[in-house]
Amino acid sequence: MTDIRFSGYGGQGVIRMGLIIGKALSLYDNKYATMTQSFGPEARGSACSSQLVVSEDRVLYPYIITPEILVSMSQEAYDKYEPELKDNSIMITDNDLVKLKPLKRKIKIYSVPATRFAEELGNRIIANLVMIGFFASITKIASQDSIKKALPGLVPDRFLNLNIKAFDKGFEYGLKFLKKESNKKP
Amino acid sequence: MKKVKADPKGVLTGSHYMDGDFALAEGGLAAGCRFFGGYPITPSTETAERFSERIPMVGGVFIQMEDELASIISMIGAVWGGKKAMTVTSGPGFSLMMENIGLAAITETPLVIANVQRGGPSTGLPTLPGQQDMMQARWGSHGDYNIIALSPDSPQECFDLTIKAFNLSEIYRVPVFIMTDECIGHMHEKVVIPPAEEIEVVERKWYTGPKDKYLPFKLDKDGIPFMVKAGDGYRFHITGLTHDERGYPLLNSKAQDIKVRHIVDKINDNADKIIILEEEDIDGADIVVISYGITSRVAFRAVQTARKAGIKVGTIRLITVWPFPEKLINKLAKKVKAFVFPEINYGQMVREVERSSAGQTKVFPVHHCGGGVHNPDDIFKVIKEAAK
Amino acid sequence: MKKEEQNDARNPIEGLLRMDRMPHIWCPGCGIGTVVTSFAEAVKKNNEDLNKLTVVSGIGCTGRVAGYVKLDSFHTTHGRAIPFATGLKLANPDIKVVVFSGDGDLAGIGGNHLIHAARRNMDILVICVNNFNYAMTGGQVAATTPKGANASTAPYGNFENAFSLPYLVDAAGATYVARWTCLHLRRVTKSIQEALNHRGFSFIEVITPCVTLYARRNRLGDGLNLLKYYYDNSEIQHGADTKTLDIDYQGKLIVGKFIDKEKPTFLDAMDTHLNEVIGDDYQLYGRLNDD
Numbered sequence: 001m002t003d004i005r006f007s008g009y010g011g012q013g014v015i016r017m018g019l020i021i022g023k024a025l026s027l028y029d030n031k032y033a034t035m036t037q038s039f040g041p042e043a044r045g046s047a048c049s050s051q052l053v054v055s056e057d058r059v060l061y062p063y064i065i066t067p068e069i070l071v072s073m074s075q076e077a078y079d080k081y082e083p084e085l086k087d088n089s090i091m092i093t094d095n096d097l098v099k100l101k102p103l104k105r106k107i108k109i110y111s112v113p114a115t116r117f118a119e120e121l122g123n124r125i126i127a128n129l130v131m132i133g134f135f136a137s138i139t140k141i142a143s144q145d146s147i148k149k150a151l152p153g154l155v156p157d158r159f160l161n162l163n164i165k166a167f168d169k170g171f172e173y174g175l176k177f178l179k180k181e182s183n184k185k186p
Numbered sequence: 187m188k189k190v191k192a193d194p195k196g197v198l199t200g201s202h203y204m205d206g207d208f209a210l211a212e213g214g215l216a217a218g219c220r221f222f223g224g225y226p227i228t229p230s231t232e233t234a235e236r237f238s239e240r241i242p243m244v245g246g247v248f249i250q251m252e253d254e255l256a257s258i259i260s261m262i263g264a265v266w267g268g269k270k271a272m273t274v275t276s277g278p279g280f281s282l283m284m285e286n287i288g289l290a291a292i293t294e295t296p297l298v299i300a301n302v303q304r305g306g307p308s309t310g311l312p313t314l315p316g317q318q319d320m321m322q323a324r325w326g327s328h329g330d331y332n333i334i335a336l337s338p339d340s341p342q343e344c345f346d347l348t349i350k351a352f353n354l355s356e357i358y359r360v361p362v363f364i365m366t367d368e369c370i371g372h373m374h375e376k377v378v379i380p381p382a383e384e385i386e387v388v389e390r391k392w393y394t395g396p397k398d399k400y401l402p403f404k405l406d407k408d409g410i411p412f413m414v415k416a417g418d419g420y421r422f423h424i425t426g427l428t429h430d431e432r433g434y435p436l437l438n439s440k441a442q443d444i445k446v447r448h449i450v451d452k453i454n455d456n457a458d459k460i461i462i463l464e465e466e467d468i469d470g471a472d473i474v475v476i477s478y479g480i481t482s483r484v485a486f487r488a489v490q491t492a493r494k495a496g497i498k499v500g501t502i503r504l505i506t507v508w509p510f511p512e513k514l515i516n517k518l519a520k521k522v523k524a525f526v527f528p529e530i531n532y533g534q535m536v537r538e539v540e541r542s543s544a545g546q547t548k549v550f551p552v553h554h555c556g557g558g559v560h561n562p563d564d565i566f567k568v569i570k571e572a573a574k
Numbered sequence: 575m576k577k578e579e580q581n582d583a584r585n586p587i588e589g590l591l592r593m594d595r596m597p598h599i600w601c602p603g604c605g606i607g608t609v610v611t612s613f614a615e616a617v618k619k620n621n622e623d624l625n626k627l628t629v630v631s632g633i634g635c636t637g638r639v640a641g642y643v644k645l646d647s648f649h650t651t652h653g654r655a656i657p658f659a660t661g662l663k664l665a666n667p668d669i670k671v672v673v674f675s676g677d678g679d680l681a682g683i684g685g686n687h688l689i690h691a692a693r694r695n696m697d698i699l700v701i702c703v704n705n706f707n708y709a710m711t712g713g714q715v716a717a718t719t720p721k722g723a724n725a726s727t728a729p730y731g732n733f734e735n736a737f738s739l740p741y742l743v744d745a746a747g748a749t750y751v752a753r754w755t756c757l758h759l760r761r762v763t764k765s766i767q768e769a770l771n772h773r774g775f776s777f778i779e780v781i782t783p784c785v786t787l788y789a790r791r792n793r794l795g796d797g798l799n800l801l802k803y804y805y806d807n808s809e810i811q812h813g814a815d816t817k818t819l820d821i822d823y824q825g826k827l828i829v830g831k832f833i834d835k836e837k838p839t840f841l842d843a844m845d846t847h848l849n850e851v852i853g854d855d856y857q858l859y860g861r862l863n864d865d
Contacts, residue, residue, distance in 0.1 A: 023374075027202075027203055027376060032376075034373060035203075035373065036372060036374075037372065059375075060483045060484065061487050061559070062369055062559065063559070150203075221664065221665055223657075223660075242857065243852070245859060246857075246859070247665070247844075249664060249840075251660075252657075252686050252690040255654060256654070256660075256686075259650060259658045260660050262650075263648070263663075263665065264661035265661075265665070266646075266648065267662040267663070267665025268666055269666075271661070271665075285651055415665075416646040416648075416662060417625065418625070419625035421624065421625065423592070423640070423646075423647045423649070425649035426649060426650060434592075434595060434641070
């Protein structure tokens with residue numbers, strides 16, 4: 001079982017990130033994936049998040065308790081949710097938007113300038129797809145194909161190709177990141 | 187009872203990643219619901235939104251009424267106009283609907299209301315779950331009457347049970363409630379919608395005899411009267427006053443006795459056919475954990491822990507919550523050490539367990555006053571204590 | 575003796591009444607019966623298909639109308655006749671739906687539904703029998719009780735402002751609005767005839783005497799005295815500005831047809847709009863194509 005939290009501020013599409021990964025896993029990767037999200041005023045600004053519980057068996061407890069993976073796309077969300085992480089968990093951030101605090105635990109950190117990449121592709125609104133691409137190559141929790149299959153219906157039809165491009169950009173960056181990391185190892 | 191295949195226009199066959207609220211709407215459309223009179227209220231609004239988006243392509247009407255009083259009675263009007271109708275609401279709106287739930291009960295009007303429960307009382311916790319309207323669902327309107335209530339544990343069951351709710355409402359001519367909650371309403375999971383030809387839909391019990399012989403409340407062999415709709419030349423009368431077979435007001439205790447017993451007993455007498463539940467490892471169990479809705483999922487996690495700790499635990503998941511399976515609980519009460527009943531309220535359905543047990547065994551409620559789901563450890567602790 | 579006379583007098587409209595439910599519950603001198611007679615006349619003159627005509631009532635003295643007309647008829651809950659009628663009409667657009675109820679039911683407890691049905695131009699006819707008080711429960715003050723009048727819950731006289739119903743529904747969007755007293759039998763009949771043929775939200779207010787409660791409490795005499803008051807004080811002003819229609823206690827009663835205009839009904843608007851926006855995928859629902 002893997003507990004994942006996607007976080008950021010309202011309007012960045014962090015709920016959509018949970019939906020895309022959840023749909024990819026449960027419809028195309030044969031996993032159980034239960035997504036819940038923050039509702040109310042916080043979903044329309046300030047720190048908001050979607051939570052995904054991924055499992056080989058049916059998910060019983062629907063909420064995440066301690067996330068193994070935290071994706072943060074804003075400083076506020078990072079500050080709010082980072083303390084939940086335990087040792088050996090994974091932290092993924094947009095490094096232009098999140099300034100990391102000194103680490104006290106063994107947390108693996110992966111960063112991508114998702115918003116900047118999205119702007120380079122023409123629209124910062126697709127930063128979440130860059131992030132999903134990066135997330136996919138780093139965590140390998142959901143397959144690249146499944147995620148792409150999950151996109152129609154969750155992103156506007158006319159922007160489907162742009163979203164796929166954003167995904168690919170993040171995915172490739174992730175692969176490079178991993179390669180660099182493995183090169184660093186003695 | 188006439189069963190037909192679902193009208194394919196309303197059936198969105200395929201696998202979807204969908205929340206419980208959307209699944210309620212899809213279940214309604216698949217069941218043949220073609221009228222939705224609604225009023226927005228968190229956390230149920232998404233059902234109304236989904237309906238308003240989908241209904242134009244299915245051939246029906248969505249109308250956002252001015253309040254919940256209007257939304258329920260517009261449904262009653264729509265049903266007597268010949269449509270199947272549903273609405274969705276949450277605690278405050280459910281409270282506003284109560285009077286006309288009584289009208290639906292006494293006029294034996296089939297309709298479906300989903301209550302996506304939030305924490306209460308009053309405005310309470312609009313965006314957080316509760317199971318605090320369970321007794322209100324059964325007893326909320328004044329006078330004696332009966333209803334059926336189902337409780338889904340997932341978005342998939344929101345779909346499945348909405349179809350079931352429509353079918354039961356048509357079979358017994360009774361309001362049927364889907365008592366879900368914010369957690370399931372807003373939870374996304376895989377929902378599989380089968381092809382239309384695999385979905386069985388119960389048709390309204392239409393009267394077909396001679397027009398001048400029609401009596402709106404004359405019981406058929408199965409104890410349920412036939413229905414007609416306005417505009418077909420029956421020129422019938424329906425009233426919320428106590429009435430006779432003709433539907434004419436008859437205001438005396440004898441007519442009242444016949445009416446009340448009928449609308450209450452038609453459900454009680456058929457309880458065995460209506461009740462659906464899931465049992466697991468009941469035989470030889472020391473402790474039986476009873477639960478419904480989202481709490482049953484959380485409770486199963488506690489049960490797994492308890493079994494690992496060597497406690498013999500069985501489970502009952504109530505899918506039909508009203509009528510309550512009192513016979514089964516009474517029988518089990520003779521055998522088990524205790525019942526444990528977690529629910530997201532300060533003690534509601536557990537009263538039914540106590541009543542049904544009639545003092546033959548101990549009953550341990552596990553309270554959660556709303557705003558979240560139980561921590562499985564809290565349930566486990568009570569199981570442990572009950573097993574002592 | 576009286577009963578027989580009444581039955582004889584109503585013979586011409588017998589086909590429209592549930593004679594097996596007579597005698598009715600209304601008091602001698604009450605005006606509701608005359609409004610029902612006007613309705614029956616209008617239905618007959620219009621040659622309405624009785625199988626396609628439906629009456630919905632709420633609760634109260636006028637609420638009992640649904641129980642006496644031999645049509646598909648629904649006696650609903652207090653204040654909710656209009657939203658019931660809305661659901662009925664939308665479910666079965668082929669039928670004509672008439673809401674027959676009182677001022678307390680429609681403008682008091684049901685006031686919100688009244689303005690919203692008018693706003694939507696829901697294709698129903700609302701006949702509001704206004705007797706200035708809650709009669710069924712014993713003469714309590716209502717949203718229509720004129721200032722200064724006495725009522726059982728305004729024992730020192732009413733100090734609240736009253737609704738002017740034609741003004742209210744006009745402002746909310748009604749497309750046919752008339753007011754009469756039950757003295758104007760033929761005019762009421764004609765208005766009902768017109769309104770039955772009008773597409774959209776029609777509202778006819780008929781001022782009637784409540785002899786047993788309102789009149790007795792205010793020492794206004796019997797039914798005849800009240801009809802005399804209507805005769806002396808009503809003034810027909812077709813097309814009058816609905817702002818000018820306030821009713822003072824025992825004051826002037828401006829009556830007439832004030833509004834009669836065309837506007838798309840809820841269903842027409844829905845069909846036109848969705849057809850335009852959605853196109854071929856839209857399943858036509860209302861009556862857009864049938865005339």
